Amino acid sequence: MATAQKTFENLPDEKRERVLSEATREFADHGYHQASVNRIVGRLGIAKGSLFKYFGNKQGLFEYLFGHAVSQFKRPLKEIRDTPSGDFFERMYMSLMAGVDFIDAHPLIYRIYLKMLFQENFPMRETFLTEVRQASTKYLRALIADGKESGQLRNDLDPEMAVFHCNAIMDRFLQSYAMPSLDGDTLSDKADRTTIETKARAVTEFIRHGLGNPS
Template sequence: MTEVPAGVLPPWRRQRLLETAAREFAAAGYRQASLNRIIRACGMSKSSFYYYIPSKQQLFELVVDHLAGEFVRELRIPAPEDFAAEFWTSASRLLERLMALAEREPLFTDLGRMFYLPGAPAGSDTAVGTALAAAEGWLDRTLAAGRAAGAVRDDLPVELQRHVTFAVLRAFDEWTLRHYHEFAPEQAQRLVVAQLDTLRRMLAPGTDAG
């Protein structure tokens, strides 16, 4: 991942820059995001901004890397082995915490949208690529724990099962983020329940997805 020398910014200015940039990227998209708007909103001069962050790509990388770290800490994602005892109950609790966190901190919703922006840096050596690889690795181990506990079907190779499950979760995530503002809290909760039920019918042994 590209090294960004923004650590030398004063903490309060760095935080304001990250939050402002996240809103701009999420609202305007990667290509249309304006560094001038970000700079003005932060009360910085162009020379000061470019001294610390030379490009839009490096700003994007910094925002994703920093906010993804904050998101993981706030969400308190269980270790894969913690799913073994009550797999679907644990999955439900995690989704509930995810929705509560999105409701409490809109900045994380902006972060989520940044993962789906056309033209945004998304290769394996980028902040987005690193975060997605970590998520896939966690899902792989979680599914393995569920299979070992008998809570997840084992008639597919685990790698294929993870690939399909990750694709479905990303589809849920992208659609929900795009339409999040359209839902009242109780509607959002019903949507989470329906998504989890879809996953259960797809993954639990002895269920009929049709």
């Protein structure tokens, strides 16, 4: 497999990106099983054999493409966690907007991720999702522990439920942003950045009331 991918990596940048982007679009539109290799090569105008030389098989193509994209997702979150700024709610807001930025940059990848969430039979699903889940939980736990210590969050807070609430609200916010049909018009207009920021602030305030110290 390493040799086969080598072939792909030797390709001119332009072609490599075209292949990846067309394949990503196909998976985002149809999920894994319903995605068609024939359609991909058809749109690319290359022979089917080429794709199989590059990636071995359909699953190889998917794993390459998805793994590539995931690595880009981890960086911005780490930056936020490592930011020395102590304000819990500001960090929440920044995490929200980091998600928005990621979706803007890779809308198709995010759609694939959403499908993966609820459609059991993706390749690598279990492996990948547990990784994401653990990372996100660990990230939020650290932030919440921080917030409690600094007195920004209630003392009687159950950390596990707090993680659950933050996860729920943040995920749904991003889901609505990526798929406006989920919540009607509440988050519909992608183009208007300031509207999104306002909504993100409102969500942050909701969390502040829900978790914050009423002092």
